[in-house]
Amino acid sequence: MNQQLFEKVDQYISNLVAPEDSFLQETIQSLDDASMPQISITPTQGKFLQVMMLMCKAKRVLELGTLGAYSTIWMARAIPSDGKVITIEYDPHHADIASRNIAKAGLSDQIDLRVGKAMDLLKELIAANEDPFDFIFIDADKPPYTEYFELALKLSHPGTVIVCDNIIREGKVLDENTNDERVMGVQRFNKMLASNPKVTATIMQTVGAKEYDGMSIAVVN
Ligand code: SAM
Known part of the structure; x- marks a missing residue:
């Protein structure tokens, strides 16, 4: 794979259609400052999420x-302006660094950051109707x-778009003998997605500034 070329083209696309402002740049810097991993999505992926959100007129958003x-x-x-993003962090x-970045970006009214295990908080959201x-x-x-994904379906309506990141893992999904539990997790997920009658879904490979990977995109039927 020509990783250098992918990175250059990703930068070219990002410069054209997804330039970062100072708040986004400072958010990335804050991860280094707080000894957190640099595993955020890329600017081009951020813009891709925005475009998909606009296509489905998203007003209420959930992030795990x-x-x-x-x-x-x-x-x-x-x-x-009357929309809401609920984001869940374990x-x-x-969560502390995220909360500061959200405040700096002036988005505290739009973003509801909940701290806890995604599984528990998803069940709480469902129980709270x-x-x-x-x-x-x-x-x-x-x-x-x-x-x-199954719990997310209970929090969806026909037309809800569900995107899952990191499901190709540098092609390791092809390895049937893997004992990496993250790879096994996405292998199980990809199989479920392919045969789930509740959604129409596809998987896209992603190359660019981050490792070779992929995202699934599903629309609830
Ligand atoms: N979405 C972020 C972005 O692109 O800027 C990157 C998220 S990072 C890949 C994954 C995050 O999930 C980490 O901050 C990790 O602490 C959190 N996490 C891991 N296990 C979790 C769980 N069981 N419930 C909620 N969050 C969890």
Whole structure:
């Protein structure tokens, strides 16, 4: 693979259609400053989420896996002023940094950051009869992706778009003998997605500034 070329082209696309402002740049910097991993989505992926959100007129958004809120900020900027992004993060340190980045970006009114395990908080949202979400972005721990997706379906309506990140894992999904639980998690998820009658879905490979990977895009039938 020509990673150098992919990175250059990603930069070219990002310069054209997804330039970062100072808040997004500072959010990325905040991860280094707080010794957090640089595993946010890329600017071009942030813009891709925004375009998909606009296509489905997303007003209510749910995210699993906030990290420093880089993707959250991209998404919150694509909802109307009376919209809401609920984002769920397990690690309190990540949540603390995310909360500061959200405040700096002036998005505290649009973003509701909840700290806890995605599985628990999804069940809480369902039990609380939360209104359905228009757009759901799953980007937390990989082993329970199948369960996250099933719970997300209970928080959806026909037309809800559900996007799941990191499901190709540098092509490791092809390895039937893997014992990497993240790879096994996405293999199980991809099979479920392919045969789930509740959605129409596809999977796209992603190359660029980050490792070779992929995202699934599903629309609820
Ligand atoms: N969406 C972020 C972005 O693009 O800016 C990146 C999210 S990062 C890939 C995954 C995040 O999920 C980490 O911050 C991690 O702490 C969090 N996480 C891991 N397990 C979790 C769980 N069980 N529930 C909620 N969050 C979890």
